[in-house]
Amino acid sequence: MSLYLFFDVGNTRLKWAAVESNQNPSTQQKKLWAYSGSINSKSLQSEEHRSELADYISKTLPKPTAIGFCCVAGQEAIFNLKSLFPQWNDLVWQQLNGDSPVPGMRSLYQESAKLGVDRWAALIGARALSNKNTLIVNAGTATTIDLLGSNGVHYGGWILPGLWLMQTSLASNTAQLELPTRTEHHGFGTCTNDAIIGGCDAAQVGAILYGIQQAKKFKLPIEKIWLDGGNAKILANEIQKINLPIKKIIEVTEGLVLRGVWSWLRQNP
Structure with a gap:
């Protein structure tokens, strides 16, 4: 069995997945990855944890044909990631960057090298799934919202604090607001906890x-909205409460960044 192995090193989580080389990133199915997992990204800083991770992955799957990755956690994380499998030192680690070219896609970002690679990877992953006018929402530590046209052009996007950052900033910078506990809420909050949430x-x-x-x-009526990230289901649930047509075009997905690395790697073997 020939495999591709991918890593997504984020600020909070390190995720990995492997697929058979004859699979296609446009495939939509629940059980997509042959192998997958995630740990805290800080684990890369520990030699012991790196050894445990490398041992687990190398014993779980056969030697891959290729390894692709993207990283927003800095150069030290990249160095530590590449040190995981010395027994596979004949394999080239292929790194996706924010300015990596992709056939049929381009970004209008003023400095493409400064486009977050996680955003670019998610855009590539979304493009693999559909050619529609799309909003890609990655709701994690930060929430990013990017516009991708059916023509393959990335028109830019936004970065805003994620739910946790919003809530903790209120608790940290005000005298009388405490960190809230998520509860079921509807409309305007009638207590401080629900008002914050x-x-x-x-x-x-x-x-x-x-x-x-x-x-x-831009004359790009949105036809699809992909929600990914740790808070995706929370946002999807809130949107379902709104009596608007948007509910019909939203879909929660997992691993858009990994899917993007996969799609890029297939085009750059």
């Missing part, structure tokens, strides 16, 4: 709705 949710959902309106200025 609901307000932060509304800010995230509002940004998505605003993105739909902004896309119209």
Whole structure:
């Protein structure tokens, strides 16, 4: 069995996945990855944890045909990642960057090298899944919202604090607001806890709705919205409460960044 192995090194989580080389990144199915997993990204800083991770992966799957990765956690994380498998030192680690060219796609970012590679990878992953006018929302530590046209052009996007950052900033920078506990809420909060939770949710959902309106200025009516990241299901649940057509075009997915690395690697064997 011939495998491709991918890594997505984020600020919070390190994720990996492997697929058979004859699979296609345009495939949509629940059980997509032959192997997958994730750990805290800080584990790369520990020699002991790196050894455990390398041992687990190398014993779980056969030697891959190729390894692709993207990283937003800095050069030290890249160095530590590449040190995992000395027994596979004949393999070249292929790194996706924010300015890596992709056939049929381009970004209008002023300095493409400064486009976050996680955003570029998610855009590539979304493009593999459809050729529609799309908003790609990655709701993690930060929430990113990017506009991708059916023509393959990335028109830019936004970066805003994720739900946790929004909530903790209120607790850290005010005298009387505590870190809230997520509860079921509807509309305006009638207690401080629900007011914070609901307000932060509304800010995230509002940004998505605003993105739909902004896309119209480019004459790009949004046909698909991909929600990925640790808070994707929370935002999807909040959007389902809104009586708007947007509910029909939203889909929660997992691993858009890994899918993007996969799609890029297939085009750059």
